[in-house]
Each structure stands twice: as structure tokens, then as C-alpha cells.
Amino acid sequence: MSAALLQILLNGAASGGVYALVALGYTLIFSVLGVINFAQGALFSLGGYLTFLLMGGRIGVNGALPGWHLPVALPFWMALLLAAIGAGVVALLVERVAFAPLRRRGADPLLSLITSLGAGVVLVNLLQILMGAEGYAFPAGAAALEGLPEALLIGGARIRTVQVVLLLISAGAVAALTVWLERSRTGQAMRAVAEDPTAARLMGIHSGAIVRLAFLLSGMLAGLGGGLIGLSVSLAGPYFGISFGLKGLAVLVLGGLGSVPGAIAGGLLMGLAEALIPSAASGWRDALAFAVLFAVLVLRPSGLLGRRLQEKV
Amino acid sequence: MPDNGLLVQMILGALLGLSVYLPMAAGQLSLATPAFYAVGGTLAALMATHADHQGTISLGAVLWEMVVAGALTAALATLVGLPVLRLRGIYLAIATIALVEIVRVAILNLPFTGGATGIFGIPQPFHHPLGYITLSGGLLALCGWAFQRLETSRLGRAMAAIRDDELATRCMGINTTRVKLSAFVASAVLAGVTGVIAAHYLNTWNARQGSFDVAITTLAFVILGGSRSWLGPVIGGLLLTALPELLRPVGDLRLVLFGLVILLGPVFFPQGLITPALLEKLGRWKLRRLKP
Numbered sequence: 001m002s003a004a005l006l007q008i009l010l011n012g013a014a015s016g017g018v019y020a021l022v023a024l025g026y027t028l029i030f031s032v033l034g035v036i037n038f039a040q041g042a043l044f045s046l047g048g049y050l051t052f053l054l055m056g057g058r059i060g061v062n063g064a065l066p067g068w069h070l071p072v073a074l075p076f077w078m079a080l081l082l083a084a085i086g087a088g089v090v091a092l093l094v095e096r097v098a099f100a101p102l103r104r105r106g107a108d109p110l111l112s113l114i115t116s117l118g119a120g121v122v123l124v125n126l127l128q129i130l131m132g133a134e135g136y137a138f139p140a141g142a143a144a145l146e147g148l149p150e151a152l153l154i155g156g157a158r159i160r161t162v163q164v165v166l167l168l169i170s171a172g173a174v175a176a177l178t179v180w181l182e183r184s185r186t187g188q189a190m191r192a193v194a195e196d197p198t199a200a201r202l203m204g205i206h207s208g209a210i211v212r213l214a215f216l217l218s219g220m221l222a223g224l225g226g227g228l229i230g231l232s233v234s235l236a237g238p239y240f241g242i243s244f245g246l247k248g249l250a251v252l253v254l255g256g257l258g259s260v261p262g263a264i265a266g267g268l269l270m271g272l273a274e275a276l277i278p279s280a281a282s283g284w285r286d287a288l289a290f291a292v293l294f295a296v297l298v299l300r301p302s303g304l305l306g307r308r309l310q311e312k313v
Numbered sequence: 314m315p316d317n318g319l320l321v322q323m324i325l326g327a328l329l330g331l332s333v334y335l336p337m338a339a340g341q342l343s344l345a346t347p348a349f350y351a352v353g354g355t356l357a358a359l360m361a362t363h364a365d366h367q368g369t370i371s372l373g374a375v376l377w378e379m380v381v382a383g384a385l386t387a388a389l390a391t392l393v394g395l396p397v398l399r400l401r402g403i404y405l406a407i408a409t410i411a412l413v414e415i416v417r418v419a420i421l422n423l424p425f426t427g428g429a430t431g432i433f434g435i436p437q438p439f440h441h442p443l444g445y446i447t448l449s450g451g452l453l454a455l456c457g458w459a460f461q462r463l464e465t466s467r468l469g470r471a472m473a474a475i476r477d478d479e480l481a482t483r484c485m486g487i488n489t490t491r492v493k494l495s496a497f498v499a500s501a502v503l504a505g506v507t508g509v510i511a512a513h514y515l516n517t518w519n520a521r522q523g524s525f526d527v528a529i530t531t532l533a534f535v536i537l538g539g540s541r542s543w544l545g546p547v548i549g550g551l552l553l554t555a556l557p558e559l560l561r562p563v564g565d566l567r568l569v570l571f572g573l574v575i576l577l578g579p580v581f582f583p584q585g586l587i588t589p590a591l592l593e594k595l596g597r598w599k600l601r602r603l604k605p
Contacts, residue, residue: 246525284422290418
């Protein structure tokens with residue numbers, strides 16, 4: 001394999017890992033509730049900004065408190081972890097306000113699409129008021145990578161160290177989640193609720209708690225993704241998570257709604273496909289995900305690894 | 314009291330609300346309205362700026378643009394609708410979001426649509442907002458009449474039947490694909506024609522006019538106004554377009570409040586503001602006034 005191609009593939013896999021994080025967040029909620037949480041993109045933004053603030057980053061001149069910063073300056077790793085937990089807690093709040101009241105009433109699931117969008121709009125605009133619309137870059141050497149070179153040479157391919165870190169963390173998170181879902185008792189309970197909520201409740205599974213857990217984990221995945229993208233690229237304004245949220249949606253469909261391996265494979269595939277677009281046509285890159293999504297929906301609506309839908313009459 | 318300019322935007326909002334409502338009346342959650350709105354607006358911007366109009370344009374030329382935009386969006390909607398309308402529920406919604414994003418990126422990157430800045434100096438057919446109010450208000454009145462007729466027509470009843478039970482409707486011998494496609498195409502044409510008016514009124518047009526945000530807002534028009542009768546999206550479009558302007562005094566908080574309305578609206582008004590019960594009450598009240 002030529003070094004140039006390897007380089008493209010590694011970069012693609014790194015961004016694909018983040019797409020997989022977002023898509024897994026959608027998948028967790030979709031599999032237990034059958035709905036899509038459109039606030040996911042806003043939680044992604046939130047994760048990025050929380051990481052920045054926890055690292056002791058200062059609010060810019062357009063923010064509500066110019067120059068203010070948290071009295072702490074945590075190392076990146078700890079900030080990322082706390083930011084992910086913070087985003088998870090906010091996701092719990094979103095569940096409480098946007099999903100729970102509708103579910104209690106047995107309302108049309110379509111309505112939760114609107115309410116979660118509303119929650120996302122509120123979150124993003126609160127971020128905008130607090131932080132201003134400007135972009136933020138993480139301080140240099142943020143991830144304690146000073147000891148490491150700026151770029152690594154892997155098999156002749158040059159890849160930024162940050163990208164490798166990105167890939168490793170998202171791969172680790174995805175693997176941990178998969179093993180947890182597969183092996184742990186709670187993970188099995190979650191899969192049981194996804195399979196058949198009524199039967200799960202009859203087996204003594206507290207489905208309300210499982211739903212909240214799904215929201216917590218999904219928010220954490222989004223927050224993790226936001227912090228990682230903030231590190232590897234920058235925080236390009238409070239809306240930056242929305243485009244990742246939309247792409248995660250494309251990945252979700254590509255892999256098949258509700259399928260965990262599908263979300264991972266779809267994310268990697270999408271990252272690789274985007275990396276293969278020549279830089280001359282980079283303006284069209286954002287359309288690729290949606291063109292693929294469109295084609296998949298039309299040709300194979302159940303996704304690449306999804307189960308075929310069967311309609312019972 | 315809103316000024317004339319806001320009134321034009323409110324009417325355009327109501328028209329977009331109706332465009333989202335049409336497929337929904339046939340049980341299809343489509344978010345494609347901003348895509349066709351963007352196509353109509355871009356077409357008008359290109360047609361009007363390429364011909365040399367010296368800043369003004371005749372009403373006839375604008376009406377011709379509306380005809381061309383209607384034809385183009387109808388063709389596009391037929392092409393897209395045939396495969397897409399086989400999808401249901403959330404899948405259809407996601408597919409149409411994809412369509413919106415594809416159109417947005419295309420307008421952003423095509424060599425002749427002005428890139429990120431868009432197209433400037435679109436000539437005006439009217440020198441006063443009153444002209445736009447007449448044009449868009451006329452279109453809205455026409456739509457109101459057509460939607461009222463639709464509810465008692467064969468097509469309208471077929472749409473309502475599909476909304477309640479698609480399979481049963483097909484068993485009754487109704488060509489459900491044709492009915493759904495008709496609703497989808499009509500929705501696209503309405504969005505495209507609205508885009509033409511908006512492009513002239515705004516004087517400038519760019520890819521942001523048809524973004525995912527617009528899909529959210531227009532869907533909110535229908536959900537909050539009420540999706541059970543055409544009056545719902547009209548009221549929703551008028552009110553929700555005015556809301557951010559009325560909230561201008563609170564400054565940066567207005568978008569937060571707008572989000573709260575979308576977030577809490579379906580929780581407190583699950584059927585929207587205009588509910589079937591309200592319409593029935595209104596009908597009885599009218600009946601009483603007619604027969605004293």
C-alpha cells in the first residue's frame with residue numbers, strides 16, 4: 001500500500017471514529033425508545049466547550065463574561081472525562097424535559113423529534129450567549145503530547161499525533177461500550193428493553209432507569225466526540241456540533257437504525273469516504289454523507305447491517 | 314403592531330407551513346420544504362439578475378419566474394418522490410433532511426450561484442412592502458381556498474384516509490403512491506413559488522436560506538399551529554415568524570426563548586393551537602349565527 005493512501009486511510013479512520021461515537025449515541029436511544037434525539041448535535045458542542053472551559057480556557061470578548069475562566073486548569077484527559085459526564089447529565093435533563101412527558105402521555109413519537117430539536121436550539125443558543133459566536137482553539141500542548149512529536153510516521157505515512165489519539169480514544173470508547181452491552185447485566189437489560197420493552201418489564205427490568213441510562217451514555221458519547229474534535233481541529237462556534245450531529249444521523253442510517261456494529265462500521269466507512277474526496281472538491285465533502293445516506297435509504301432502507309423491517313398486519 | 318416588512322415575512326412563513334402540512338395531511342413526515350424553497354429562490358435570483366432589468370422588474374416577469382420555479386420543483390419532486398415516498402416515518406424524515414443538505418451544499422458550491430455570499434441585487438417588482446403583501450397575501454388566500462376545497466375532494470379524503478391507515482386505504486382500491494406523490498409535488502411547488510417571492514423581497518439569496526434550521530422552524534409551524542387542519546400551519550407560520558421579532562427587545566435570549574417554545578409547545582399543546590375540537594366549536598358557533 002502506498003504511503004499516501006495509508007495516510008488518507010488513517011486520517012479517514014480518525015474522523016470516522018468520531019462519527020461512530022455520535023452515531024452510537026443515536027443508536028443507544030433509538031434501540032430502547034425507537035426515537036431519535038435531535039439534541040445530540042448540541043450535546044456534541046457542549047462537550048467541546050466544557051472541555052475547553054475545564055482546561056481553564058478563557059471566554060472571548062463576545063461572550064457574556066469576557067475574560068472569565070474557571071478557577072481550575074485540569075489536564076486535557078480529566079477535562080475530557082468530566083465534560084463527557086457533564087454532557088451526559090445534560091442529556092438526562094433533555095430526557096426529562098423533552099422525552100419523558102410525551103412518553104408518559106403515549107404521544108406520537110414524532111413530537112419528541114420536535115421537542116428534542118427545541119432542546120438543541122436552547123442549548124446551542126445558551127452556549128452562544130455564554131461563549132460568543134467566535135471559534136476557540138485549545139491551548140498548544142493541551143493533551144500533554146509535548147513529549148511526542150507533532151506527527152508520527154507509520155509505515156511511511158505522516159499522520160498528526162492528535163489524529164492517532166483521536167482514533168485510539170474513540171476506538172477505546174466504542175470497544176468498552178460494546179463489551180459492556182454484550183457482557184454486563186445492565187447491558188443485557190438494555191438490550192432486553194431494546195428487543196421488547198413489555199417483556200423486559202415483565203422480567204423485572206426497570207425500563208425507566210434503562211432509558212435514563214441510555215440517555216446518559218449517549219450524552220457522554222456526544223460530549224466525548226465534541227472534546228476530541230475540539231482538540232484535533234478547534235471549536236468553530238457553538239453550532240459546530242450540529243453538522244456532526246447531522247452526519248451522525250447519516251452514519252446511523254448507513255449502518256442501520258438501532259444496530260451497534262452498523263453504527264461503528266458506518267462511521268468508519270463515512271470517514272474513509274470523506275478522506276478519499278480530493279481536496280479540490282472539498283466543498284462537496286459535506287454533501288457526500290447525505291448523498292450516501294440518500295442512496296442507502298432508497299436502495300436498502302434497513303441499512304448495511306440493520307435487520308430487515310417486517311410489517312405485521 | 315408589526316410593520317409591513319414583518320407582515321410579508323409572516324405570510325411567507327404561513328405559506329411554508331402549508332407546504333410542510335401537505336405531505337403530513339397524507340401521513341408523510343417530509344422535511345423537504347427548505348430544499349424546494351431554496352431551488353425556487355435560487356432560480357428567481359438567477360433569472361432576475363441575468364436579464365438586464367436595471368434594478369426593477371415587471372410583475373409579469375416575476376409571475377413567469379413563479380411558473381418556471383413551479384415546473385422545475387414539480388419535476389424535481391416527482392423524480393425524488395417516487396423512490397423516497399416508499400420510506401415511512403422517521404426514515405422519510407431523515408431522507409428529506411439529506412435532500413435539504415444536498416441542495417444546500419450544491420447551491421454553496423455550484424459555479425454560478427455565488428458561493429457563500431450568494432446572489433446580490435435581485436431586482437424588485439415593487440417599491441413598497443404593500444406590493445409584496447398583496448402578492449404573497451393573494452397566494453395565501455388562493456391556498457386557503459384550495460385547501461378548503463381539498464378537504465372535501467376525492468384527493469383530500471384519500472390523503473386523510475392514508476394518514477389514518479395506509480394499508481386499509483390501499484385495500485379500498487386507492488392508488489396510495491399517486492396520492493402521496495401528488496401531496497409531495499404540490500408541497501414542493503408551493504415551496505418553490507414561495508422561494509421566488511422571498512428572493513425578490515429579500516433582495517439577496519444564498520445557500521443559508523434553505524438550511525436544516527429552516528426545516529426545523531417550518532416543521533414547528535405545523536406542529537405548534539396544529540397539524541389536523543390547514544388553518545394550523547397558517548396560524549403557526551404567522552405567529553412563529555413574528556415571535557423572534559417580537560422578542561427582539563430581549564436581545565440574545567430570543568433564540569433561547571424560541572427554542573423553549575418549540576421544546577415546550579408539544580408538551581403543553583400536543584395537538585397544536587388549532588385543534589379539531591376548537592374547529593368544531595367554531596363551526597357550531599357559525600351555524601348558530603346562520604340559523605337564529
